[in-house]
Amino acid sequence: MDPRAFLRTAPEPTLPPPPGATGFFALWRARLFADATTGVLTVLGLALIVWAAPILFRFLILDAVWTAPDGKACAAPGAGACWAYVWRKFPFFMYGSYPVEHRWRVDVTLLAGAALIVWLLWRGAPRKGLAAFLFFAVYPVAAFFLLRGAEFLGLPVVSTDLWGGVLVTLIMALAGIVFSLPFGVLLALGRRSRLPVVRAFSVGFIEIMRGVPMITVLFMANLMLPLFVPPALSPDRLLRPLVGVALFASAYMAEVIRGGLQAMPKGQFEGAMALGLTYPQRMRLVILPQVLTIVIPGIVNTFIGLFKDTTLVAIVGIFDFLRTVETARLDPEWAGPTIATTGYVFAALFYFVFCFGMSRYSLGVETSLQKGRTR
Amino acid sequence: MTKRAALAAFAALGLSVSSAAAGPTIDAVKKRGQLVCGVNPGVAGFGLPDDKGQYTGFDVDFCRAIAAAVFNDPTKVRYVALSAKDRFTALQSGEIDVLSRNTTWTQSREVGQGFLFGAVTYYDGQGFMVRKKLNVGSALELSGASVCVQQGTTTELNLADYFRSHDMKYEPVVFATADEGIKSYDTGRCDAFTSDMSQLYAERTKLGQPDDHVILPEVISKEPLGPVVRQGDDQWFNLVKWTHYAMVTAEELGVTQKNVDDKLKAPNPETKRLLGTEGNFGEGLGLTADWAYRIVKHVGNYGEIFEKNLGEGSRLKIKRGINALWTKNGLQYAPPIR
Numbered sequence: 001m002d003p004r005a006f007l008r009t010a011p012e013p014t015l016p017p018p019p020g021a022t023g024f025f026a027l028w029r030a031r032l033f034a035d036a037t038t039g040v041l042t043v044l045g046l047a048l049i050v051w052a053a054p055i056l057f058r059f060l061i062l063d064a065v066w067t068a069p070d071g072k073a074c075a076a077p078g079a080g081a082c083w084a085y086v087w088r089k090f091p092f093f094m095y096g097s098y099p100v101e102h103r104w105r106v107d108v109t110l111l112a113g114a115a116l117i118v119w120l121l122w123r124g125a126p127r128k129g130l131a132a133f134l135f136f137a138v139y140p141v142a143a144f145f146l147l148r149g150a151e152f153l154g155l156p157v158v159s160t161d162l163w164g165g166v167l168v169t170l171i172m173a174l175a176g177i178v179f180s181l182p183f184g185v186l187l188a189l190g191r192r193s194r195l196p197v198v199r200a201f202s203v204g205f206i207e208i209m210r211g212v213p214m215i216t217v218l219f220m221a222n223l224m225l226p227l228f229v230p231p232a233l234s235p236d237r238l239l240r241p242l243v244g245v246a247l248f249a250s251a252y253m254a255e256v257i258r259g260g261l262q263a264m265p266k267g268q269f270e271g272a273m274a275l276g277l278t279y280p281q282r283m284r285l286v287i288l289p290q291v292l293t294i295v296i297p298g299i300v301n302t303f304i305g306l307f308k309d310t311t312l313v314a315i316v317g318i319f320d321f322l323r324t325v326e327t328a329r330l331d332p333e334w335a336g337p338t339i340a341t342t343g344y345v346f347a348a349l350f351y352f353v354f355c356f357g358m359s360r361y362s363l364g365v366e367t368s369l370q371k372g373r374t375r
Numbered sequence: 376m377t378k379r380a381a382l383a384a385f386a387a388l389g390l391s392v393s394s395a396a397a398g399p400t401i402d403a404v405k406k407r408g409q410l411v412c413g414v415n416p417g418v419a420g421f422g423l424p425d426d427k428g429q430y431t432g433f434d435v436d437f438c439r440a441i442a443a444a445v446f447n448d449p450t451k452v453r454y455v456a457l458s459a460k461d462r463f464t465a466l467q468s469g470e471i472d473v474l475s476r477n478t479t480w481t482q483s484r485e486v487g488q489g490f491l492f493g494a495v496t497y498y499d500g501q502g503f504m505v506r507k508k509l510n511v512g513s514a515l516e517l518s519g520a521s522v523c524v525q526q527g528t529t530t531e532l533n534l535a536d537y538f539r540s541h542d543m544k545y546e547p548v549v550f551a552t553a554d555e556g557i558k559s560y561d562t563g564r565c566d567a568f569t570s571d572m573s574q575l576y577a578e579r580t581k582l583g584q585p586d587d588h589v590i591l592p593e594v595i596s597k598e599p600l601g602p603v604v605r606q607g608d609d610q611w612f613n614l615v616k617w618t619h620y621a622m623v624t625a626e627e628l629g630v631t632q633k634n635v636d637d638k639l640k641a642p643n644p645e646t647k648r649l650l651g652t653e654g655n656f657g658e659g660l661g662l663t664a665d666w667a668y669r670i671v672k673h674v675g676n677y678g679e680i681f682e683k684n685l686g687e688g689s690r691l692k693i694k695r696g697i698n699a700l701w702t703k704n705g706l707q708y709a710p711p712i713r
Contacts, residue, residue: 077583088426097428161455164428223461226468237455237470317416317456319424327417327424332690335419335580337561340554 060345075336082334082342089328093346096164096319105155106167109143113174121361123368136178160238164319166350168238172245172310172320173354177303179246184253189283191258202254209251214312217244222316241313249306256298260291293369300362304355322347400472400604400611401445401661409451412438413471416456419577420685420693421477421497430454433684434475436674437496437602440618441473443673444657444666463488466605473615474603477573484603493602493615498697498706500594501533502572504579507589509566514593518543520566523556525549533596534569557581571598576691594697614660620709621667624649625676627700627709632675635668648712656712667712677707 020026033039063080065073067087074082086093095103116139119131147167149157163171190202209217221240235243264287272286292299314323325343328334404410414435415422422432439449457465457476466474467489477499478484480492503522505511514537524531526549538545548565550556557578560568570578572594579585602619604612625631628646630638638646647653650671651664660666674680678700685693699705 075583075585092424092426092428095428097424097430100427159453161453162428219460223464226464226470230469315458315460317458317461319416319456323416330417330419330423330577331425332419332577332580335577335690337558337581337583339581 071331071334071336071339074334074338074342079336079338081345082336082338085328085334085339085342086346088334089324089331092165092328093321093324094166096167096324097162098164098167099158099162102149102156102158105146105149105158109146110167110170113139113143113170123365140175140178160236163238165324166321168313168318169307169310169321171238172242172313173303173307175242176245176249176306176310180249180253180302180306181299183246183250184257185288187250187254188257188261191254192261206251206254209248210255214245214248214309215315217248218312218316220244238318241316241318245306245310245313248309249302252302252305253299256295256302257291259298260295261287263294264291296362296366296369300358304358307354307358308351321350399661400608401614404445404472408446409453410438410442410445410473411453411455411471412441413457413462413465413474413476414438414454415476416458418477418573419580420573420689420691422475431684433497433680434477434602436680436684437475437618438473440622440670440674440680441615443669444614444618444621444660444662447669447673449673463490466490466603469605472604472611477600478603480599480601489606490603491606491612492599493604493612494619495599495601495706496619497573497600499571499573499598499600500697501530501569501596501598502575502594503591504560504568504570504575504588505566505591507587511591514591514595515541515543517545517567519545521546521548521564523548523550523560523565523568525553525556525570526551529596530570537595553578572696573685573693576685576693580690592696610659610661614662617660617712618670619677621649621670621712622675622677622680623700623707623709624712625667625671626678626707627702630671630676632671632673632679635671639668645711654713 032042059080061080063078065079065082065084068074068082068084071082071085073079074085091100091103095106098106116131116135119125120128120135125131145153146155147158147163148160149155151157187202187206190198191206193199193202218241221244222237225235225240268286268290269282272282277285310320311322313320314326319327325347329340329343412435414430414432417423418432420432421434422430425431435454438452438454442452443449445451455465455471457471457474462474462476462478463484465471473493475496477497478492479499480495484490485492503514503517505517505520511517517538522534522545524534524547531547531549534545534547546565548556548559550559553570553574556570557568559565561582568575568578572590575590579588579590582588602615604615606612624645625635628638628643628649630646630649635650639650639652641647644653648656650668651657651666655664657664657666663669675683678695681695681698682688685691686695695703695705697706699707701708
């Protein structure tokens with residue numbers, strides 16, 4: 001008898017799953033009613049949806065006023081969301097008080113910015129280096145001259161008091177994002193530096209910025225600064241909080257990146273040293289690419305936080321997007337019980353679209369960069 | 376502690392330096408070619424950007440009146456939207472020339488903080504709104520009522536004082552914001568809603584059925600609102616003050632935006648002095664003789680501005696009340712121009 005007779009020569013045929021474990025119902029039963037707790041939560045969740053969805057649907061869609069010349073139709077009893085009001089105030093939400101005849105300048109700036117961002121972020125797009133150069137070096141200067149105006153270009157100056165709405169929110173967010181990442185990297189490296197002065201500066205900066213609320217920074221910029229410097233030298237009312245927001249975000253960014261540096265195995269540093277690379281080369285070629293990959297979720301988290309924090313500048317009298325919504329709802333022409341709610345729903349949608357977009361994009365980048373590490 | 380003291384010292388130094396450095400404001404304004412006016416970023420009727428983002432309102436028209444007097448062009452104004460917190464810093468530091476932002480004239484603001492209030496452009500005060508069907512004609516009939524009020528404001532304190540001094544019972548229902556308060560009032564959570572009069576009219580437009588509510592005539596507190604300037608520049612102070620008086624005088628004399636050109640030929644000596652066809656009353660203010668003519672021509676008289684922004688010409692429909700001319704049982708009174 002063959003001594004290997006007890007060994008299988010072919011795999012056993014797969015048994016069918018037990019009855020009731022497959023199919024549409026089984027699948028959803030396992031997901032929604034796996035045990036008692038899950039079951040109760042599912043029922044409660046469904047009840048909430050059944051209760052809330054029709055109310056929302058009625059208010060936002062069915063009873064909503066889509067077109068109206070003024071607020072009378074929206075103030076009628078039983079009227080839902082007043083989209084006519086959002087439509088009417090939309091230019092104000094977009095541009096604030098930017099002069100009507102010059103609003104094309106804002107459009108051009110924002111479209112160019114959007115195009116460059118898509119170019120930069122679209123994986124697989126050609127000539128990224130050029131895109132980066134245009135976005136980080138050329139675009140800010142061009143945008144500044146286009147938005148603010150320059151007499152030698154034949155564009156009248158539009159003072160920044162008139163800027164507002166989505167324009168200001170995006171400027172705040174973009175400047176914060178573009179500035180905080182590189183500056184945060186430098187601060188994080190500085191904090192781990194062996195040079196005491198550099199280290200002390202970085203630690204001091206980060207701790208002071210993180211140790212105070214953002215509102216304090218904004219108040220300091222807009223209330224204290226004008227008292228110390230003469231009005232002629234005092235920076236622009238928009239620039240002050242802009243710098244404040246950017247510095248504030250940098251401190252948080254630095255800590256996120258330091259977390260990534262901390263997570264690097266020591267061997268990476270030593271290996272790079274053993275290859276004879278200089279400090280900048282080690283950082284640029286070996287350490288930072290890995291660090292930044294690890295901390296993408298943290299970076300994007302900071303960006304999203306920063307984007308929403310820009311609403312705080314309203315406190316120092318800057319008309320950001322949320323502030324324009326807040327202001328427009330006071331218009332007596334449109335006053336009515338649903339105006340405030342409609343405005344806030346619109347604002348929520350706006351912020352959600354941007355934040356969710358950032359979050360999804362980062363998830364995509366993460367998955368593609370993590371391919372080598374997936375186990 | 377020492378740090379704080381040092382900071383305070385710095386702040387004081389900064390204050391004194393900048394206020395000393397602010398020279399005659401009128402020269403600076405003329406040189407700049409623009410008036411810089413601090414306004415409210417959002418109070419219906421007083422200062423609010425319209426659909427195009429242009430500032431409109433009662434306080435805004437006051438800025439336009441100054442610009443009209445100085446430049447003969449009401450559009451030469453740069454508006455700086457200021458929150459309640461940073462309005463005084465902006466004025467103190469010289470960032471704005473005049474603050475026209477429904478600011479209440481109080482003793483401590485003039486004496487303690489180094490400001491001057493030009494005039495009272497709007498006599499505000501706390502009032503009550505109730506449902507018509509309650510059949511209440513006076514605040515004195517509100518005994519036992521529940522009253523919606525904003526928390527932590529002087530409004531809340533005034534309310535308590537008023538009811539205590541009239542020996543009436545009431546039940547305060549407090550809310551963090553005026554918005555919540557008016558919503559609750561609308562749903563019937565309380566019998567009355569209290570706030571400053573100007574605010575009551577604006578809040579009323581937000582109700583489901585604005586016409587079912589009435590604002591009671593009693594004014595239980597004093598909130599005189601007016602333009603504010605820095606101390607130390609008397610000429611500029613006079614200019615701001617007399618801009619208001621010129622508008623009031625114009626109303627008194629029946630000079631309106633429409634008929635101002637005809638009134639130039641009017642024989643009335645008061646009208647002649649106002650419009651500059653006799654004497655030169657603008658000179659002392661650093662202006663031309665036709666300064667008041669310019670104001671009325673470009674912006675209008677006091678009554679016109681009131682009606683356009685707050686009264687029948689707007690959706691607020693605020694009654695003139697104590698803001699009527701002194702000849703009509705109001706408080707608006709201008710010293711003579713002579």
